[in-house]
Amino acid sequence: MNAGSLSLTPSKPRPAVSSPLTGKQLLRLYYLMIVSRIADERALIAHKQGRIGFYVPAVGEEAAEVGSVFALSPEDWIFPDYRGSGIALAREMPLKIFFDQVLGNIEDVLKGHSMPSHWGDSSLNIVAPSSPICTHLSHAVGVAWAAMMKREKMVTISYFGDGGTSSGEFHGAVNLAGVFKIPTIFFCRNNQYAISVPVDRQTAVTNLAEKASAYGITGVRVDGNDVLAVYLATKEARQRALRGDGPTFIEAVTYRLGPHTTIDDPMKYRGKTEEESAWKRDPILRFSEYLTTLGLWDMEKDQVLRNKIKEDVNLAITNAKEVPKPEIDSLFEDVYSTSPWHLDEQRMEARRFVASKRQIQ
Ligand SMILES: Cc1ncc(C[n+]2csc(CCOP(=O)(O)OP(=O)(O)O)c2C)c(N)n1
Ligand SMILES: [Mg+2]
Numbered sequence: 299m300n301a302g303s304l305s306l307t308p309s310k311p312r313p314a315v316s317s318p319l320t321g322k323q324l325l326r327l328y329y330l331m332i333v334s335r336i337a338d339e340r341a342l343i344a345h346k347q348g349r350i351g352f353y354v355p356a357v358g359e360e361a362a363e364v365g366s367v368f369a370l371s372p373e374d375w376i377f378p379d380y381r382g383s384g385i386a387l388a389r390e391m392p393l394k395i396f397f398d399q400v401l402g403n404i405e406d407v408l409k410g411h412s413m414p415s416h417w418g419d420s421s422l423n424i425v426a427p428s429s430p431i432c433t434h435l436s437h438a439v440g441v442a443w444a445a446m447m448k449r450e451k452m453v454t455i456s457y458f459g460d461g462g463t464s465s466g467e468f469h470g471a472v473n474l475a476g477v478f479k480i481p482t483i484f485f486c487r488n489n490q491y492a493i494s495v496p497v498d499r500q501t502a503v504t505n506l507a508e509k510a511s512a513y514g515i516t517g518v519r520v521d522g523n524d525v526l527a528v529y530l531a532t533k534e535a536r537q538r539a540l541r542g543d544g545p546t547f548i549e550a551v552t553y554r555l556g557p558h559t560t561i562d563d564p565m566k567y568r569g570k571t572e573e574e575s576a577w578k579r580d581p582i583l584r585f586s587e588y589l590t591t592l593g594l595w596d597m598e599k600d601q602v603l604r605n606k607i608k609e610d611v612n613l614a615i616t617n618a619k620e621v622p623k624p625e626i627d628s629l630f631e632d633v634y635s636t637s638p639w640h641l642d643e644q645r646m647e648a649r650r651f652v653a654s655k656r657q658i659q
Contacts, residue, residue: 461492
């Protein structure tokens with residue numbers, strides 16, 4: 299679906315309010331934020347119904363994810379972490395591919411090899427994430443370094459959380475990128491928690507962007523619930539990288555409105571009052587108010603858009619459930635060019651196990 303098919307064209311001429319983007323682009327951003335929210339909400343329901351095994355929602359962090367991806371060029375490479383529905387969808391991943399990955403069926407581009415909501419797709423320049431925190435940062439640095447040597451006009455961007463900035467992997471990657479002025483962007487979504495641990499229990503720094511100065515690179519703190527501020531900060535970081543002025547560490551200050559993952563209950567470590575006040579800063583609500591002020595949006599359009607997206611999301615998830623799962627042999631593919639003996643043994647064992655299950659059924 300694209301914005302045009304829902305007549306998301308501006309209904310009134312734009313007033314003279316300054317915006318870095320055209321009306322059409324602003325509405326596209328809004329569409330992407332809502333599709334990310336609805337896809338996450340639908341996936342959480344599917345998990346409660348026992349239809350999917352695991353999910354990592356980005357509810358509340360849509361402005362940070364969508365705004366930053368929107369500032370990139372198609373040739374840039376993205377290194378996401380496990381919380382990235384807005385990243386994948388803003389990179390124009392179709393809902394079909396998105397839910398095929400969540401369900402891990404045979405049409406999943408990653409062949410069901412990754413955990414649900416770890417989206418990757420080489421055709422979209424998105425590297426499949428792995429779950430260990432910040433291990434992908436040095437990969438993003440390495441790819442950007444290679445591009446720099448080859449004089450290719452591209453940057454890389456890696457996504458991670460506030461907790462990730464306390465890891466050794468963060469230190470190693472950012473330090474190296476600073477020394478060699480690597481054209482990369484370190485994008486931190488400070489959503490206030492690392493699972494149940496609040497930011498002030500894991501770092502004495504109140505402003506994470508300050509960490510950049512320890513590596514001699516530019517640090518930018520941006521309101522992560524303001525999609526346009528995030529867009530501009532990322533765009534500038536991209537230009538800085540391409541000019542040869544080195545990497546940028548962006549801290550997007552936001553809030554994780556949902557659980558850490560489907561196996562978390564935030565009520566065990568934070569109160570309802572805190573959540574309720576965070577919902578008042580919902581980036582989607584805020585952006586819809588901005589669009590309404592510009593004369594680009596109204597309640598009726600909003601309802602039409604949400605209903606259409608819900609239909610699209612439901613269809614994608616229903617279809618993905620119908621697609622068969624990969625055969626057990628696929629577990630052993632894509633790692634070795636020639637399978638070693640111990641994997642051959644395990645493959646035979648796995649085949650016997652599946653066959654015995656089938657007999658019982
Ligand atoms: C190296 C490593 N240690 C521990 C974990 C377990 N773990 C998964 S998510 C997480 C918290 C990460 O918090 P943050 O970096 O703030 O990202 P967020 O989940 O809030 O987006 C932890 C400790 C892990 N995945 N990898
Ligand atoms: Mg966090």
